[in-house]
Amino acid sequence: MSLFRNIVFTAVIAGLLSGLLLTVMQSFSTVPLILQAEVFENAAPEAGHSHDAAPAAGATASAAEHHHGDEAWAPADGFERFIYTAAADMLSAIGFALVLVAASEAFGGFKGWRGGLMFGIAGFLAVILAPGLGLPPELPGMPAAELGPRQIWWVSTAVCTAVGLGLLAYTRSAVFAALAIVLLIAPHLVGAPLPPSHETAVPMDPHARFVNAVYATNLVFWAVLGALAGVVREKFRAGEEASAGSPAKLASR
């Protein structure tokens, strides 16, 4: 149990700090562009038409007004919205950190901030870059295929990329290397679900800047998350040696 507790402590500390940094970076880069795009989205409701592709969205014209929707609560613009974004960022960061630390422990641990940084960059590749090749970061009001298939493709791509990177890093046989390459490429050969039309009221320029901002902020976020997790993990090892050493079975490494 001490291993679980120590990993959770590590992930919470690394996640809170890197999530806070992410929120600060976003509030200067991505969030202003999201707000800007919402002006276009709300000005031209038909641009959000593809949202109606989801059968549950209903046939009413107001379905395009998905986020400040009449039917569901949403945080008020301004400070309240910022707080919820910050909370969601930090929660996501903690969640990512839990998976990252668990994965690293399965492969013998971070062994300091450098190892953490490597894991963080691998996380960026698996969670941001690889899914982003098929489903580029989107501003509100941009057309997209149905949500469910996109989420399935996104998750599958992230998992395939993570497993592929793990095989490349931790195995030495040609068979596994070949399997890794197949896993890295296959999702992109299958292809992400695409919308029937790419027409949108959102101009090209803010979208280009948004895509750049998403990749830049997330690269910094994942690098910091990994390195912090590597540092903090070293501080929380209480009770692990005792419980791992006392059983007759010795750990292989």
Place this chain on the structure above:
Amino acid sequence: MVTNSAATAVGISASKIIPLSMTALLGLFIVGFVGFSHLEVVHNAAHDTRHSLAFPCH
């Protein structure tokens, strides 16, 4: 040595498997809830985060 399988190269001791998988599942649950939940309220609260992390949104 060169042809180690993934499992032996990793060398997870049995006592670690349960806490590590619990940790990973907890993390996946949190990310899934914040980023992938179809609940309208959760979507609205985490809206800017979902866009900024390039999660599939809407």
